[in-house]
Every structure is written in C-alpha cells, then in structure tokens.
Amino acid sequence: MSDRYQENRDTLFVRNLASEVTEETLRSFFEPYGRVTQCSIPKEFNTGRPKSFGFVTFSTEDDAARALEATDRKNFLGKSLLITYAYGNRRKDMRYGSPKYSTRSRSRSRSWSRSRNPIPKNLTLESELKNWCEQVSRLNDELHKKNLSLIKQNEDLSQELRKAKIRKDSLKKELESYKSQTMIFLPCGHQKNVLPREKNLIDDLYELGISKLTPEERMNETLLRQLKSKIFYIMEGKFPNIYKCKQKENFIIGTCGHIAQAECWDIRNIKKNQKKVACTELVDKILPCGHTEKVECSKISELTICKIC
Incomplete structure (x- = not known):
C-alpha cells in the first residue's frame, strides 16, 4: 500500500447522490459518525447544477472508517450510496455494490473516446478562450463608440447651456435697465425711455429757464412749449444717442x-x-429703343444703356 493511499484515509468519496442533495444535508448525514471538517459537492460548469458525487472529510481516519462501515447498504433520499475512500484503490475499498466499469473497461472507453475525438481538450479550451476574447474586444469597441457619442452630446449640451446662460444674463440686464428707466415726451410728440438722471437734467434746465422769465411770460403756454423744445433740441445736439427721436x-x-x-x-x-x-423707388423707364427697364426714381433722368439691345 502506497504512502499516498495511507495519508488520505480521512476523506470519503460518495457517489449516486440524489439531485436535491446539498452540502448541508450531506454533512448532517455523516456528522453522527464523527466530526466533519469539510463537505463539498462539485457543480457542472455550464448549468451550475450539483453533480451526483461529493467528498466528505473527517477530522480523523477512525471517524472516516466508522462512517464507511456504518453507512454500508443504506439509502439516502431514496438512493443507495456508493462510498469509497477518496484516494487509493476504489475497487478494493468499495463497500456497496461493484464499480460500473472495471479498470480495463475504463481504459478501453477512454482510448475509444480519444480515437473518436482526436481534438485535444486544451485546443478546444484555447478556441473557446479566443472566441471569448473576440467578443470582449467587440463589446469594448461598441462601448468606446457609445462613450464618444455621449461625450459629443454632452459637449453640445454644455455649449447650448452656456449660450442660454449668456442670453439670460443679457435679458436680465436689459430688464433691469428697462425697470430703472423713465418715460419722457419729446417735442415731436413721441415717447422715449431714458434714465432718471437724464430726465432730471431736462427738468433742471427747464426750471432754470422758467426762472429767467417774467411772471407774464410764465403764463404764456406757447412760450413755455417753445422753451422746452429749445432745451430738447440743444440737448439733442450735445447728446444725440440719448435725446434723439429714433421713431421710424x-x-x-x-x-x-x-x-x-x-x-x-x-x-x-x-x-x-x-x-x-434721393428716391430709391424702382420705376419703369422707357428707353429710346422702345424697351423698358427698372431704374431708381432719382436716376430716371440719367442716360441708361439698354441691356437687351
């Protein structure tokens, strides 16, 4: 008997497990025979379902041997368990039933499967890994394109937001300026909004002009209107951007x-x-040759060359 076989007599290999068996239920089944330190049931890679075998490790080899002898010919959830030591000669240590295949038959089965499937397993894994890498690379490219598109959209939205903010500030200043302005009546009869200090300047000049008049002249409304118009015309000449009437x-x-x-x-x-x-209205001018052409009204007396002739 080899040293490896002697060193691993504390772990049992359990086969023929039911599909509803879990690691907890398997542990509870073997705990009456000794302290179980580890219990595991492998799962299938593709489906994630538990396989029909598992491993139970005890704290001592005596507990493992006791569990192996005690569970002989016992059912667990409707199935008869096939229990051996995890390492060593399983055919010699089998306590219930016989192996499905002998050592010779298993070797023949493996050689037959290799002859039928000449592709090594590692090459299949390499091809699958290559396919996965290509898919990951393709997904990374798509994510990169989406990120670039989102970045561009974000930049466009930020630019529009900045323009809207500038427009908002401009409208806010205009509104504040409009609220701070007051209305005056010009001599031509039109109205205009000016700042309070500009209106006060006109009023001060008007009061100063009235103070120079005699009491009889102050009672003359025509003279007062002429005085106010004169003040506006003087201020219009000095400050045209403020007091000029720009009504169309x-x-x-x-x-x-x-x-x-x-x-x-x-x-x-x-x-x-x-x-x-100079009148810029277009009128019809009859040329000496008899043709008619559109010209400006102010240039109708000028000599025109017929473009048709």
Whole structure:
C-alpha cells in the first residue's frame, strides 16, 4: 500500500447522490459518525447544477472508517450510496455494490473516446478562450463608440447651456435697465425711455429757464412749449444717442411724391434744411429703343444703356 493511499484515509468519496442533495444535508448525514471538517459537492460548469458525487472529510481516519462501515447498504433520499475512500484503490475499498466499469473497461472507453475525438481538450479550451476574447474586444469597441457619442452630446449640451446662460444674463440686464428707466415726451410728440438722471437734467434746465422769465411770460403756454423744445433740441445736439427721436416714420419725398421711411429726427432735419432726398423707388423707364427697364426714381433722368439691345 502506497504512502499516498495511507495519508488520505480521512476523506470519503460518495457517489449516486440524489439531485436535491446539498452540502448541508450531506454533512448532517455523516456528522453522527464523527466530526466533519469539510463537505463539498462539485457543480457542472455550464448549468451550475450539483453533480451526483461529493467528498466528505473527517477530522480523523477512525471517524472516516466508522462512517464507511456504518453507512454500508443504506439509502439516502431514496438512493443507495456508493462510498469509497477518496484516494487509493476504489475497487478494493468499495463497500456497496461493484464499480460500473472495471479498470480495463475504463481504459478501453477512454482510448475509444480519444480515437473518436482526436481534438485535444486544451485546443478546444484555447478556441473557446479566443472566441471569448473576440467578443470582449467587440463589446469594448461598441462601448468606446457609445462613450464618444455621449461625450459629443454632452459637449453640445454644455455649449447650448452656456449660450442660454449668456442670453439670460443679457435679458436680465436689459430688464433691469428697462425697470430703472423713465418715460419722457419729446417735442415731436413721441415717447422715449431714458434714465432718471437724464430726465432730471431736462427738468433742471427747464426750471432754470422758467426762472429767467417774467411772471407774464410764465403764463404764456406757447412760450413755455417753445422753451422746452429749445432745451430738447440743444440737448439733442450735445447728446444725440440719448435725446434723439429714433421713431421710424413715413414721409413724402417732395420731388417725385413717393413715400420713404426714416427716423423722426432725420425727417425733421430734412424738412428744416430742405434737403433733397434721393428716391430709391424702382420705376419703369422707357428707353429710346422702345424697351423698358427698372431704374431708381432719382436716376430716371440719367442716360441708361439698354441691356437687351
């Protein structure tokens, strides 16, 4: 008898286990015969179901021998157990039944299976491992593409958020500026929003002008309106961006009678200085050759070359 066989007489190899047997139930079955230090039932790799055999290790070899002798010809959950020592000559140590195959028949079965399946097991594992690596690599590429797409979407959203924040701050400043402004009436009859200090400046100048008038002149409303208009025109010349009336209005061009559009203060200067305004209205001009062409109203008297001729 070999030394290995003598050193491993504390572990039993149990076969023909029922499918519902667990490590706890197997341990409880053998604990009455001695202290069980380890109990394990291997599981199948693909399904995870327990196999039909297990290993039970006792604290001493005497407990293992006692369990081996005591469980002879006993059933466990409806099945007869096949118990041997985990290492050594299993055919010699079998206590119930006989092995399904002899040593000679098992060797023949293994040689037959090798002849039928010439592919070594390690090569099969290598091919499976290679397939798994390819799948993992493909999944990593897909995750990388998704991450790049998400990063780009995040950058676009961040840029839009920054633009929205800038727009919000701008609107907030405009609203605060609008709330802080007050309305004044211009001599032309239009209204304009200015800051309180700009309105107070007009009022102070108006009061100063009134203080220079006599009591009879203060009762003259026409004179007061002229005084206020004069103050506005003076301030408009010094501070055009503040006091100029920029309301858009239509006016009739004196030379041709067409209607044009300009700002209120510009129309007033045109009428006051009698400036000639170039009319840009397109009209039909009959050329000497008989053809008609669209030209500006102000250039109708100029010599035009017919593009058709």
